[in-house]
Amino acid sequence: xxxxxxxxxxxxxxxxxxxxxxxxxxxxxxxxxxxxxxxxxxxxxxxxxxxxxxxxxxxxxxxxxxxxxxxxxxxxxxxxxxxxxxxxxxxxxxxxxxxxxxxxxxxxxxxxxxxxxxxxxxxxxxxxxxxxxxxxxxxxxxxxxxxxxxxxxxxxxxxxxxxxxxxxxxxxxxxxxxxxxxxxxxxxxxxxxxxxxxxxxxxxxxxxxxxxxxxxxxxxxxxxxxxxxxxxxxxxxxxxxxxxxxxxxxxxxxxxxxxxxxxxxxxxxxxxxxxxxxxxxxxxxxxxxxxxxxxxxxxxxxxxxxxxxxxxxxxxxxx
Amino acid sequence: xxxxxxxxxxxxxxxxxxxxxxxxxxxxxxxxxxxxxxxxxxxxxxxxxxxxxxxxxxxxxxxxxxxxxxxxxxxxxxxxxxxxxxxxxxxxxxxxxxxxxxxxxxxxxxxxxxxxxxxxxxxxxxxxxxxxxxxxxxxxxxxxxxxxxxxxxxxxxxxxxxxxxxxxxxxxxxxxxxxxxxxxxxxxxxxxxxxxxxxxxxxxxxxxxxxxxxxxxxxxxxxxxxxxxxxxxxxxxxxxxxxxxxxxxxxxxxxxxxxxxxxxxxxxxx
Numbered sequence: 127x128x129x130x131x132x133x134x135x136x137x138x139x140x141x142x143x144x145x146x147x148x149x150x151x152x153x154x155x156x157x158x159x160x161x162x163x164x165x166x167x168x169x170x171x172x173x174x175x176x177x178x179x180x181x182x183x184x185x186x187x188x189x190x191x192x193x194x195x196x197x198x199x200x201x202x203x204x205x206x207x208x209x210x211x212x213x214x215x216x217x218x219x220x221x222x223x224x225x226x227x228x229x230x231x232x233x234x235x236x237x238x239x240x241x242x243x244x245x246x247x248x249x250x251x252x253x254x255x256x257x258x259x260x261x262x263x264x265x266x267x268x269x270x271x272x273x274x275x276x277x278x279x280x281x282x283x284x285x286x287x288x289x290x291x292x293x294x295x296x297x298x299x300x301x302x303x304x305x306x307x308x309x310x311x312x313x314x315x316x317x318x319x320x321x322x323x324x325x326x327x328x329x330x331x332x333x334x335x336x337x338x339x340x341x342x343x344x345x346x347x348x349x350x351x352x353x354x355x356x357x358x359x360x361x362x363x364x365x366x367x368x369x370x371x372x373x374x375x376x377x378x379x380x381x382x383x384x385x386x387x388x389x390x391x392x393x394x395x396x397x398x399x400x401x402x403x404x405x406x407x408x409x410x411x412x413x414x415x416x417x418x419x420x421x422x423x424x425x426x427x428x429x430x431x432x433x434x435x436x437x438x439x440x441x442x443x444x445x
Numbered sequence: 446x447x448x449x450x451x452x453x454x455x456x457x458x459x460x461x462x463x464x465x466x467x468x469x470x471x472x473x474x475x476x477x478x479x480x481x482x483x484x485x486x487x488x489x490x491x492x493x494x495x496x497x498x499x500x501x502x503x504x505x506x507x508x509x510x511x512x513x514x515x516x517x518x519x520x521x522x523x524x525x526x527x528x529x530x531x532x533x534x535x536x537x538x539x540x541x542x543x544x545x546x547x548x549x550x551x552x553x554x555x556x557x558x559x560x561x562x563x564x565x566x567x568x569x570x571x572x573x574x575x576x577x578x579x580x581x582x583x584x585x586x587x588x589x590x591x592x593x594x595x596x597x598x599x600x601x602x603x604x605x606x607x608x609x610x611x612x613x614x615x616x617x618x619x620x621x622x623x624x625x626x627x628x629x630x631x632x633x634x635x636x637x638x639x640x641x642x643x644x645x646x647x648x649x650x651x652x653x654x655x656x657x658x659x660x661x662x663x664x665x666x667x668x669x670x671x672x673x674x675x676x677x678x679x680x681x682x683x684x685x686x687x688x689x690x691x692x693x694x695x696x697x698x699x700x701x702x703x704x705x706x707x708x709x710x711x712x713x714x715x
Binding site for chain 2: 217221
């Protein structure tokens with residue numbers, strides 16, 4: 127656990143209800159400064175509620191929030207001058223252009239330096255379309271404009287809710303590079319998402335929330351240490367023989383896939399992929415595919431109680 | 446100040462601003478041209494004379510003002526509701542709050558921009574209305590000598606100021622209703638319902654309704670030509686104009702207090 131002095135976001139016992147429905151049930155987040163923090167959780171786990179609380183849109187029923195080392199209570203709105211946020215879907219005036227929308231946004235909150243808007247339009251690749259009305263923008267363009275809006279005041283802390291939403295592959299890569307660059311410059315990037323693969327390549331630290339409570343938090347590297355897998359693709363008729371050949375190498379071997387070929391997932395360190403391959407060769411089994419790596423998904427599903435859907439996801443991977 | 450200037454920029458480019466003024470000018474133009482045509486072609490001397498009076502200056506000023514401050518009040522309710530409601534519906538209020546902007550300042554800055562737009566809209570409608578009335582006078586073949594009638598021109602500024610203030614109060618009501626509804630459509634619908642509902646209720650409760658926002662707005666600009674206005678209220682025993690003006694101010698302030706108070710306390714989830 128990072129010491130409180132270096133936390134960009136700290137929540138303690140955060141609770142929030144909507145009527146009788148409890149959205150957050152004592153959330154304790156510790157987001158270190160200068161990292162990309164991946165905030166993961168299934169739908170309805172409380173991610174967006176947390177984002178709303180961190181941006182002053184909602185007020186907690188109980189608990190406390192600290193932003194950039196300072197308490198953030200009702201009335202402490204100036205604390206948000208150092209925070210940039212994109213909460214839920216990006217919101218704009220449809221009849222104004224991209225540039226006019228950013229100008230309107232810049233009129234609120236912290237002051238924005240001259241030339242910043244053009245700089246950001248360039249950064250998010252909207253310079254050419256800056257004069258077009260936002261009503262004509264695609265979802266991905268609105269998302270990029272939203273990210274530009276979040277960066278307006280050159281914030282120390284960036285809170286982004288599903289930032290990859292609607293972006294094309296090139297846009298996702300560009301966004302990822304931008305966010306990594308911001309973190310390298312000492313800023314803290316808090317990304318809420320349910321795209322595990324995206325968070326896995328982007329985040330330094332992750333927090334997993336389920337049913338309004340934090341169920342795991344820590345560096346991605348440490349969390350993935352126990353999540354190594356080697357996947358083997360073989361013909362369906364060879365599945366049993368493959369399982370037998372790998373018997374004893376891992377406590378559990380999962381089989382997934384409904385076609386001519388199946389995937390066997392072996393929970394071992396990725397560095398043992400060669401050993402897996404050797405055992406298969408010794409048994410006279412030649413795999414048509416072999417992958418080694420770490421995967422956040424099993425951990426996520428285990429922690430969030432998503433076991434029922436885990437099988438479906440694995441089958442999806444196999445296909 | 447930044448919020449006000451930004452709000453003004455937003456409203457200048459907003460289709461609702463053009464549509465509102467266009468609606469006022471268009472309908473006013475139709476009434477004037479129709480009056481001029483009736484005056485020219487009517488076989489009934491009484492109908493012809495009444496129509497002629499509407500396009501003859503200085504009487505035409507009364508028609509223009511009566512229309513602007515009557516139908517203009519309804520347009521203002523809708524306009525105020527559209528602006529406030531869209532801030533919630535489009536999520537743009539959320540953006541400002543998440544940037545650390547004061548909710549109170551944002552609401553008041555936005556409304557201040559509406560106040561200026563209402564003034565500009567009324568001024569434009571008046572100028573275009575006078576221009577159309579001149580065309581109408583020409584069509585009806587009447588003199589336009591009354592255009593520069595000294596008595597009428599002398600009372601116009603005070604009446605225009607009262608009218609503007611009353612229309613602003615009605616815009617504030619729409620603004621507050623849409624804020625409470627957190628929705629553009631619901632705000633507009635409720636605003637229109639209140640507007641006509643008040644006129645209807647004046648049939649049964651005249652002594653109470655005369656203190657209500659739309660009735661006091663009409664009473665404050667009682668030029669002797671505005672009648673019951675579009676929303677009715679003709680059955681209500683109107684208050685004295687100066688008393689009504691005080692109540693207009695009270696309703697205006699009250700509406701803004703409601704809008705600010707609600708926004709300050711609101712949990713923004715949209």
